[in-house]
Amino acid sequence: MYYSTTYSSPIGMLTLACDADGRNLVGLWLKGQKYHGDTILETMTANDEIPLFATAKEWLNRYFAGEKPAISELPLAPIGGEFRQGVWSLLCEIPYGEVVTYGEIAKKMAAKMNKKSMSGQAVGGAVGHNPISIMIPCHRVVGSNGSLTGYAGGIEIKRKLLELEGVDLSQFFVPKKGTAL
Numbered sequence: 001m002y003y004s005t006t007y008s009s010p011i012g013m014l015t016l017a018c019d020a021d022g023r024n025l026v027g028l029w030l031k032g033q034k035y036h037g038d039t040i041l042e043t044m045t046a047n048d049e050i051p052l053f054a055t056a057k058e059w060l061n062r063y064f065a066g067e068k069p070a071i072s073e074l075p076l077a078p079i080g081g082e083f084r085q086g087v088w089s090l091l092c093e094i095p096y097g098e099v100v101t102y103g104e105i106a107k108k109m110a111a112k113m114n115k116k117s118m119s120g121q122a123v124g125g126a127v128g129h130n131p132i133s134i135m136i137p138c139h140r141v142v143g144s145n146g147s148l149t150g151y152a153g154g155i156e157i158k159r160k161l162l163e164l165e166g167v168d169l170s171q172f173f174v175p176k177k178g179t180a181l
Helices: 051-064 082-091 102-112 120-128 155-164
Strands: 002-009 012-019 025-030 044-046
Touching: 002 025, 002 051, 012 051, 025 051, 082 102, 082 120, 102 120
Parallel strands: 002 044
Antiparallel strands: 002 012, 012 025
């Protein structure tokens, strides 16, 4: 069993999900985003009374107010395989207000897995399926050519989150549809 609640944010309605014990956050999705809720294979039961949700909403209030709440303040437990877990762990290391490329994450994942190399596309798939948006900052990943690409919530939301964090967006561009990472 999983529980859910909603949060009205400056970028739209968010759905939060936690495990049956109410101890771990397992999801945070923007309404209408790609892969919304796809890691939860059961029906989520709405419950606004779970203390973890109050804590997560306070974290989001602080984030959207321009503060820099630490990811470590919340018990995050994204559901996914070992490779995705590894990528999501690396996303949590990206400092507030900074960006890294898919290629940089691919190099770190390759080293972590004792491989010579790894494709940015493989990493892009894991980043795109991040089930705890914003808190696991997948919006801080950009293309190696400076493109703002690959955000399941949409490029405009990615831009807004990066702007909120003070990232200078003049060095980035939005790619034409169909272009690669």
